[in-house]
Amino acid sequence: MASDGSSALPEGVFSLLDTDLYKLTMQSCILKFFPDVPVTYSFTNRTPDKKLSRAAFKWLETQLENISVTGEEIDFLKRKCPYLSPEYLQFLSQFRLRPSEQLKLIFSPVEDTGNDSDFGAFTIHTEGLWIDTILYEIPLLALISEAYFKFCEIDWVHDGQVDKARQKGEKLLREGCVFSEFGTRRRRDYHTQELVLQGLLQAQAECEEKGWPGKLTGTSNVHFAMKHNLNPVGTVAHEWFMGVAAITNDYEHANERGLEYWTATFGEGVLGIALTDTFGTPAFLRAFEKPIPSSLSKDKVEGRTYAQAFAGTRQDSGDPLEFVRMMREFYDAQGIKDKKTIVFSDSLNIDLCLKYKAAAEAQGFQPTFGVGTFLTNDFVEKSTGQKSIPLNIVIKIASACGRPAVKISDNIGKNTGDKATVEEVKRRLGYLEKSWAGGDEKTRWGSA
Secondary structure, X not given: OOOOOXXXXXXXXXXXXXXXXXXXXHHHHHHHHOOOOEEEEEEXXXXXXXXXEHHHHHHHHOOOOOOOOOHHHHHHHHHHXXXXXHHHHHHHHOOOOOHHHHEXXXXXXXXXXXXXXXXXXXXXXXXXXXXXXXXXXXXXXXXXXXXXXXHHOOOOOOOOHHXXXXXXXXXXXXXXXXXXXXXXXXXXXXXXXXXXXHHHHHHHHHHXXXXXXXXXXEEOEHHHHHHOOOOEOOOOOHHHHHHHHHHHOOOOOHHHHHHHHHHHHHOOOOOOEEEOXXXXXXXXXXXXXXXXXXXXXXXXXXXXXXXXXXXXXXXXXXXXXXXXXXXXXXXXXXXXXOOOEEEEOOOOOHHHHHHHHHHHHHOOOEEEEEEOHHHHOOEEOOOOOXXXXXXXXXXXXXXXXXXXXXXXXXXXXXXXXXXXXXXXXXXHHOOOOOOOOXXXXXXXXXXX
């Protein structure tokens, strides 16, 4: 499978910071507002033909024990993430995952011979307090992908990953793209992400030398940000709004409550990229135009809205070109003249980045890009030269306080959660169903 001596390199996950930054920021909010809320998480394999072997499943079961944060890592967070409070960093320094108590993993072989070579479907159920279980999602997804490509589909090598990433980075930077690496959750393995970042850093060095207009702004992975002296990048995930909505059972005001709690935790204008599509972007924009409570305003002045205070928005489902048009119309209707940012993060490649860059700039936005699977899981089969298809796997919060947690995004293919609750929330919010031809989740990164 691997080469370049990678068998001697780290495998799996060995640091709590080997996760996306927005997991830490959300955990910080949970500590402040919802420390005693029980939740569950559900796992979905959108590529169900890709099954684990019993050997892969056994390896997966042994991971995530005894992972913690070191003093050096806490010091890094203090320097790079000043918005994380001393109270939260103290909490994190003592935090431990307890997979034997909080995770239930089940392997269902197609034909049970008892051998490690048996293949089967697998389920993962996570349960516990929100504050204790929020950090499972990213490492679990990374480990599932690593297990699959370590034991099941092994006709590939790491050779060429640095050059491939460097060439991609050079193209994006020459064309003026501002982007970050977002590839942890579906990376082929830890070593791949390391090689990709080496390539991107080579591209950034050449960018600075030659004066190209683009910029590598960082990585969503906090561990790799520390390892390579990069900025950890990210704000919030759908999980935050899904959880707030389920806890309050007030979907009509869940977006506004989520923004209010966020601002109360970090301050006005801090971590200021808003994720719009948890319950459809139109519903979010109705909250986004609301004034920030004067008690939370840094100037203690009534009237400044969330849309004015936030630097921009993140587009993560549906048609990106339609999103650009929608946001232009929204800001114009609000009389907002500031140049706002749109972060594109949905299954990007070079051509799509350039396409969305042109569209966003034409409408007066600053586009930036979070590029993930295209960087950290781009391989071919060694024997055939055909593309080696990544897994499309997700873990979503499934309930909070005993009520279902759901997501109804700007693309029907990304809707998740209890079907009856999804339909009820659509009715309550006046949600208009949308589908997008580019949003087929089963063939998101190709088909076998």
